[in-house]
Every structure is written in structure tokens, then in C-alpha cells.
Amino acid sequence: MTDDIREDAPEAAWTWTQPIAHGQDPEVAAALLWAAGALGVWVRTDDVVGYFAEQVDGLGDGVWEAVEEVDWLARWREGIEPVAAGGFVVVPTWLADSGDMPAGEPILLDPGRAFGSGHHDTTAGCLEEVGAHVGPGMRVFDVGTGTGVLAIAAAMRGATVTAVDIDPDAVVVAAENAAANGVEIATAVGSADAVAAGSMDVVLGNLLTHTIVALADDLVGALADGGLLVASGIGEARAPEAVAALEAAGLADVTVRIRGEWAIVVGRRRT
Numbered sequence: 001m002t003d004d005i006r007e008d009a010p011e012a013a014w015t016w017t018q019p020i021a022h023g024q025d026p027e028v029a030a031a032l033l034w035a036a037g038a039l040g041v042w043v044r045t046d047d048v049v050g051y052f053a054e055q056v057d058g059l060g061d062g063v064w065e066a067v068e069e070v071d072w073l074a075r076w077r078e079g080i081e082p083v084a085a086g087g088f089v090v091v092p093t094w095l096a097d098s099g100d101m102p103a104g105e106p107i108l109l110d111p112g113r114a115f116g117s118g119h120h121d122t123t124a125g126c127l128e129e130v131g132a133h134v135g136p137g138m139r140v141f142d143v144g145t146g147t148g149v150l151a152i153a154a155a156m157r158g159a160t161v162t163a164v165d166i167d168p169d170a171v172v173v174a175a176e177n178a179a180a181n182g183v184e185i186a187t188a189v190g191s192a193d194a195v196a197a198g199s200m201d202v203v204l205g206n207l208l209t210h211t212i213v214a215l216a217d218d219l220v221g222a223l224a225d226g227g228l229l230v231a232s233g234i235g236e237a238r239a240p241e242a243v244a245a246l247e248a249a250g251l252a253d254v255t256v257r258i259r260g261e262w263a264i265v266v267g268r269r270r271t
């Protein structure tokens with residue numbers, strides 16, 4: 001996996017670094033840290049880092065380290081490059097005027113506090129599906145929009161897009177990023193039940209496995225007959241669980257594509 005599922009937690013005083021055990025699902029390791037009170041979690045290739053306000057007991061094998069005074073956002077910005085996927089190239093706003101750019105339709109993004117810089121395999125994989133399947137006039141619903149990256153890409157392809165997130169900050173960031181790219185998307189704080197059943201040609205859900213399983217009925221239910229669902233944020237090992245829930249909710253012709261260690265699940269609503 002690339003190492004940028006991470007949430008900035010500037011108020012954290014301690015980091016807890018814990019190796020990912022052989023065969024352990026990184027999502028589960030991350031979920032345990034969130035449950036223990038982590039302010040932020042960073043899933044890396046071989047380990048998981050939790051950011052905590054104070055040390056907590058009972059986390060098992062790992063190492064506590066005091067957090068230096070670091071401007072995490074500035075450090076993260078220094079390391080980030082434009083990334084191409086699906087005919088798009090996601091460009092951080094502060095690099096918009098820099099010279100060498102990969103080929104593709106530029107999406108200017110300032111991630112702010114939201115997830116979705118384009119670098120994670122799940123985002124890039126979903127962008128590839130948007131590039132392959134979304135066209136003018138389609139009705140697209142982006143559930144868990146984060147920075148709005150997928151919604152903006154769909155709008156650039158001429159779709160009418162509704163984008164929701166349970167995080168109010170993300171909704172603001174997504175609307176700002178859409179405006180910066182000169183596209184319109186309808187944004188709202190909310191989830192997969194925010195649109196009428198059967199009203200969408202494409203539903204995008206780059207969420208976590210347990211969220212996709214929990215929302216399966218609404219994600220598939222939002223689709224018109226034959227409409228396309230693109231779901232990701234699913235660790236490779238948990239793809240069967242997500243597929244089973246989506247098929248039970250009425251998804252057919254399901255394919256699973258692996259990118260890095262992540263699954264991109266695509267299927268159509270049964271007619």
C-alpha cells in the first residue's frame with residue numbers, strides 16, 4: 001500500500017508505531033487505534049502509526065514516541081507530486097504553475113483537512129473507473145467525497161454530480177475545489193441515503209469496507225436499473241465480504257480489480 005492514508009492530528013503529543021502482523025488486515029489494525037482514542041491514523045506499508053493526545057495502555061507490541069513540533073501539513077505538502085490516473089492529472093494547487101506535468105486533464109486540488117489527494121490507490125483506482133465509464137449527462141453520486149476529487153472528475157466528463165460526506169469540513173473543501181476547477185457539483189453533509197432511490201447512473205463510494213457493507217443497500221439502491229457502482233477503500237483481503245454485501249443488495253456482474261493492496265469493486269444494479 002502507499003503510505004498516505006493519514007489524517008493530520010496537530011494536537012497529538014504522542015505517536016504509537018505498531019508493525020502490521022503477517023496476515024493482519026491493516027484496516028483492522030487502524031480501527032483498533034481509532035477505537036483506543038487515536039486522533040489520527042497513518043497506515044504505512046509495514047506498520048500503522050496512531051497519533052494520540054496521551055499514552056494509552058493495552059495496545060500490544062509497538063513503540064511510543066513524543067511528537068516533535070512539526071508542521072505536518074507543510075511536511076506533507078513538500079512530499080506530494082502531481083499524479084495521473086484515468087486520463088486526469090491531480091495537481092496540488094501550490095504546484096499549479098510548476099513546469100513538468102504528467103499528461104491528463106488537470107484537477108486542481110487543495111486537500112485541506114479532507115482525504116483524497118489522488119495519491120492513494122483507492123482514489124486513483126476510482127478515477128480510472130470514472131475515466132472509463134462516466135460521460136456527458138450521466139447522474140453521478142459520490143458518497144464520501146473528501147476533497148471532491150472523484151466528483152470533480154465526473155463533472156469534468158459532463159456528468160451532473162451530487163457529492164456527500166459525513167464530515168462537514170470535507171463538504172466545504174469539496175465545494176471549494178469544484179469552484180477552483182470551474183465545475184459545479186451539488187454538495188451536502190450526508191451519506192448514501194441522501195438521494196432518491198433509483199435516481200443515479202453511477203454511484204462512487206471510496207469508503208472503508210465496514211462502511212460499504214453497512215451502506216450496501218443504499219449504495220446499490222441509489223442506482224437506476226443497470227447503473228454502475230464503483231466501490232473502494234476495501235482492503236484486498238476483505239473484498240469477498242464487500243462483494244457479498246453488495247450482491248445481496250442487488251449488484252450484479254461484479255468485478256474486483258486490485259490496485260496495490262486495495263480492491264476496486266465494480267458492478268451494475270440488477271435489472
Ligand code: SAM
Nearest residue numbers: 115116123144145146165166167170190191206
Ligand atoms: N472520495 C475521496 C477519494 O476517493 O479520495 C475521499 C475518500 S476517503 C477514503 C472517505 C471519505 O468518506 C471521508 O471523507 C469520510 O469523511 C467519508 N465517510 C466516511 N464514512 C461515511 C459515511 N458513512 N457516509 C458518507 N461519507 C463517509
